[in-house]
Amino acid sequence: MDKTKELLRGDNLVVQFRQTQGFRRTLICPVNEISLAVAANEILGIVGESGSGKTTLGRALAGMTSIVRGSLWLKGQNVSRLSRKELRKYWSQVQMIFQDVYNSLNPIYTVEQQLSFPIQRHATPTQSVREELENLLQITGLTPTAAVRARLPHELSGGQRQRVAIVRALAARPDLLIADEPVSMLDVSLRADILQLLARLRNDLGLAIVYITHDLPSAVYIADRILVMYGGCLVETIRADALIRESRHPYTERLLAAARFENPGSSPFSGGGSANSSVLLTSYRGCPYAPRCPIAAQICSTTRPSLIRMGRDHSAACHALSGSHQAQSG
Numbered sequence: 001m002d003k004t005k006e007l008l009r010g011d012n013l014v015v016q017f018r019q020t021q022g023f024r025r026t027l028i029c030p031v032n033e034i035s036l037a038v039a040a041n042e043i044l045g046i047v048g049e050s051g052s053g054k055t056t057l058g059r060a061l062a063g064m065t066s067i068v069r070g071s072l073w074l075k076g077q078n079v080s081r082l083s084r085k086e087l088r089k090y091w092s093q094v095q096m097i098f099q100d101v102y103n104s105l106n107p108i109y110t111v112e113q114q115l116s117f118p119i120q121r122h123a124t125p126t127q128s129v130r131e132e133l134e135n136l137l138q139i140t141g142l143t144p145t146a147a148v149r150a151r152l153p154h155e156l157s158g159g160q161r162q163r164v165a166i167v168r169a170l171a172a173r174p175d176l177l178i179a180d181e182p183v184s185m186l187d188v189s190l191r192a193d194i195l196q197l198l199a200r201l202r203n204d205l206g207l208a209i210v211y212i213t214h215d216l217p218s219a220v221y222i223a224d225r226i227l228v229m230y231g232g233c234l235v236e237t238i239r240a241d242a243l244i245r246e247s248r249h250p251y252t253e254r255l256l257a258a259a260r261f262e263n264p265g266s267s268p269f270s271g272g273g274s275a276n277s278s279v280l281l282t283s284y285r286g287c288p289y290a291p292r293c294p295i296a297a298q299i300c301s302t303t304r305p306s307l308i309r310m311g312r313d314h315s316a317a318c319h320a321l322s323g324s325h326q327a328q329s330g
């Protein structure tokens, strides 16, 4: 990526969690040496099945989860070196919205009450809170605005609630919006509207967006580039418009086989179940996809494959693409 356009960059990011199962304590790594960059005004899709580490990666990028190794850079500045004041600015520049909107809205406050505080906090001297609220409600299609402003969360549809969450995020005037499964709890009929809204916000406000989903077609529909995750690892990264023809990783192939492209957002979980959690253990050394990969060879269960550059904006991590696979399996 052209460095001048780079907004956010993560180098070799690692997030670990302790988990307890009965008497057993384990250490898992849902974000395992992931490097990525998001350009200004770009939509980056992060795709993978349940448990692959998408939300954890999103939270790490938003500064909501600590990274144990690696570094995060916003506009060329190392986030770990920011002062408290600069960090607060970072948290407003990188906003995150979630799939379960209902729980993130206060049930006893009207839309106007919920949104006035964040707008006030980030308001410019030239615009009143009311004007800014009106503007944001219009931009996000929450009309008629007078009626919407007076409603309580339970009086809104799921799609309207997600729009309110988007307004709350936009109130901070962010450069980057991290949208974690923003449509997966909505009726299929409403999903395309929210995806189109996100695409419009990128165009109209110049936002960059990280769109996290388990639904490959919706990511192909909305994103410029796609990162495919499996078992905490980045397994393939490719331009969205090249994915169908040129992707090479066996897991991406599997996602493609399960995808329903005619109706983005409607695929059942595209990939068949959730990732085998043992591949998240820090003690696991092989390719995360090895337990399910139809072409796994001996090397796959012992050695993690590195990302190999396949072309411009295209890399994949698979021994079968590097030649070492044949050497071991043959």
Ligand SMILES: Nc1ncnc2c1ncn2[C@@H]1O[C@H](COP(=O)(O)OP(=O)(O)OP(=O)(O)O)[C@@H](O)[C@H]1O
Pocket (backbone or CB within 6 Å): 017, 018, 019, 028, 030, 048, 049, 050, 051, 052, 053, 054, 055, 056, 057, 214, 277, 280
């Ligand atoms: N705070 C936490 N403490 C311990 N383990 C966690 C924590 N947050 C996430 N995990 C574990 O990390 C792994 C990855 O979780 P994550 O929520 O990032 O996956 P995901 O790809 O977003 O899945 P989904 O599609 O279901 O949302 C899971 O095994 C999860 O149980």
Ligand code: SF4
Pocket (backbone or CB within 6 Å): 249, 250, 251, 287, 288, 289, 290, 291, 293, 294, 295, 296, 297, 300, 305, 317, 318, 319, 320, 325
């Ligand atoms: S490295 Fe091995 S297990 Fe992993 S995707 Fe490639 S062939 Fe399959």
Ligand SMILES: [Mg+2]
Pocket (backbone or CB within 6 Å): 054, 055, 056, 180, 181
């Ligand atoms: Mg998640």
